[in-house]
Amino acid sequence: MPRSFRVFYQNQQGRIPKNVNVNGFDITNSSAVLVTAALWETVPGQFGPDLNTRLRVHGPDVWVSNIVPHGGAAEAGGVEFMLHVNADQPVDVAVTITAFDPCEGFG
Numbered sequence: 001m002p003r004s005f006r007v008f009y010q011n012q013q014g015r016i017p018k019n020v021n022v023n024g025f026d027i028t029n030s031s032a033v034l035v036t037a038a039l040w041e042t043v044p045g046q047f048g049p050d051l052n053t054r055l056r057v058h059g060p061d062v063w064v065s066n067i068v069p070h071g072g073a074a075e076a077g078g079v080e081f082m083l084h085v086n087a088d089q090p091v092d093v094a095v096t097i098t099a100f101d102p103c104e105g106f107g
Helices: none
Strands: 003-012 014-021 031-039 061-072 075-086 091-102
Touching: 003 014, 003 075, 014 091, 031 061, 031 075, 061 091, 075 091
Parallel strands: none
Antiparallel strands: 003 091, 014 075, 031 091, 061 075
């Protein structure tokens, strides 16, 4: 069954490489993953992000590319990707990573 988790990044701008290692998720080199990105705003007086925060679609474009799952006997499980933030000034971005079952074949 798919499982998702969210990572919050503050002050992002441009093309930024990201690597997220995840404990408790069985992510390997053969895993299928989906990574999405959206804007979020910090709430004054609130310490840290909230998973129930309403993400934003309006504003600068944000997206991910070059998504690569990794993990194995000698490497922590996780995902590497490029985060793209097309903004004139740094913005806050929430990235949602969904891990599926491993790929079953090729062709």
